Amino acid sequence: MKALLIWPHFRNSFWSYQETLNLARLRSTNPPLGLITVAAMLPKDWEIRFADRNVRQETAADWEWCEIVIISAMIVQKADFRALIQKGVALGKKVAVGGPFPTSVPEFALESGADYLILDEGECTIPMFLEALERGEERGIFRSPEKPDVTQTPIPRFDLLDLDAYLAITVQFSRGCPFQCEFCDIINLYGRKPRTKTPEQMLGELEVLYKMGWHRYVFVVDDNFIGNKRNAKVFLRELIPWMQERNYPFILLTEASLNLAEDDEMIELMVKAGFNIVFMGIETPDTTSLLGIHKNQNTRHPLVESCQKITKAGLQIMSGFIIGFDGERPGAGKRIQEFIEATGIPQGQFSLLQALQNTQMWTRLKQEGRLVDGLGTFHQGAIMNFTPTRPVEEIVAEYIDAFWNIYEPMPYLKRTFRHFMMMNGWRGRWMPKITSKELRLFLAVCWRQGVVRSTRWRFWWQMFAIALLKPRLFYDYMTTLGVGEHFFNYRYEVKAQLLQQLENIKQAKREQVQEAVAVG
16 A cells, blocks of 8 residues: 655644744654654555655655555644645545544544544554455544553654654653543543553654654653653653763653642652653633632642742743633733743743633533534634633733733743743753754844844843853753744734734624614
């Protein structure tokens, strides 16, 4: 079988880092780990071509060559996902789809014309799909309520990637999360019992990347790296000597719940293993809202103290914040902005609340008749897909104001400096390898923030202070400033998109009033 594997295009978003990638002459933030893992599960006698459309477009020759097209997608890729399915059908190719989006919303893929839906986790459903092909079945939906043993998952096909195109390469240690946040779809996709790979598996994957010459960020894409604390610690204890023997070849980052602050041993092991950055879903400083969405783990200790403890131990925090929860008091946007300033967190992924399909929140809002668009678009420039408990215009106005202010260049530089000065500075090696990619980015940062903008004086003295006082943090500090260039630009796009949607809402209301008057 000749199979063309395609990863659809991402629109510009918070996580696309498009301006930063442009400055460094990179093409994408990270590759599709799920799709290259699926490639490793396909029969050895299959011929495979791979196209990440964020890096390179597949060619007409690729389409002509293939017998089947396999497409994976997340919800933010839905427009290109549909277009690719329809193109495959129009060209007379068999189209198979899978991934988080089709698993959550299979009807979208079916309506678009997909022949095979390989849903849930591929370790269970890829064999079903292959057996159906052997039997000559022309269509099929393959699902499994079972959660696979990920210790049997093969090493992803990293060899299919153009490594030089990415900011970070992804690996996965665990699937699932023990918590039950109302708005999150992870427990629907992967369950509440975290399943982990063995340390040997993980070191085998990292060894492949090491031998391929990779040296930048490695993103451990678990939804909660510490969901299974015991197994995470077992892995970290074996990862530490592996990293030490190779002089810490990677900069590691991951996602973890805020209760990490309660486990001193876990924090120390992560830092010693080479983790520099951790993403945490803080969501809101409002305790009432946290309890309302069942995020009780964020209410056990003061949030600012927890964040500062993690930062002081040597981990840079990225965080997620959301506005628009039920019962939310006015001024939530301002309170989130103040929290970000208090903790010095440089990069806060701030979003309007969206109801993801088949989550507890989506089910509740559907029963209450409050869903506006059951699917939504799910990016920072999208208005909520349900009717909130306070005026949507008020929530959006707060969001626009806070998002704009958070990513003003001067406040961003100030809190980034405070955040890094708070760290104890431990790093496994003195300085990661500097290539032409990093050099281009750092020079662009120096020009834009140190010459062109009014931040120039602050930029230079802060940079020299970090170089002198926290030299082992210099690479991460400059990279974080480089990431800021994306947000400085992206806020204009977010503001314009939301203002246009607010105008559309106002226009719709005016038309409803006119219709009511005409009927009356």
